[in-house]
Amino acid sequence: MPIKPGDKVPSVALTHMTADGPKPITTEELFEGKKVVLFALPGAFTPTCSASHLPGFVVNADKIKAKGVDEIICLSVNDAFVMDAWGKAQNAEELHMVGDGNADFAKAVGLELDLTARGMGVRLQRFAMIVENGVATHINVEAPGKFEISSAEKMMELL
Secondary structure, eight states, X not given: OOOOTTOBOOOOEXXXXXXXXXXXXXXXXXXXXXXXXXXXXXXXXXXXXXXXXXXXXXXXXHHHHHTTOSEEEEEESSOHHHHHHHHHHTTOTTSEEEEOTTOXXXXXXXXXXXXXXXXXXXXXXXXXXXXXXXXXXXXEXXXXXXXXXXXXXXXXXXX
């Protein structure tokens, strides 16, 4: 069953790039005591993700943070190396690029997308959520193949 507003974000270990290389980071470290906008997408360097979804958050990062957001997290079922390279290629210095390499978060929140028939394995559905102190307050999950309600602009309307 997919995560819904009012649910605590499940405890999952993810990975992110640090100065010392890829390191694990828990959802508790990412969300506890903070107001966070997390947006998730099927894959780094993919068309809609690279042309629209990530760039919207890059361009609007300052406006989002001005609304009391402590951190903006971009999450995809990729490893920390890919997320780091994608973030650099997209000038996403203001965002926290995090990898869900084994789709553990995707499965834990019930928002996995099985693209094995297309050779892409299990991915995250495209969505965005606002998390306050570890609890999801808003979740916008896109219909398959759509990009309408998980944009930076839509999330700013909810803040």
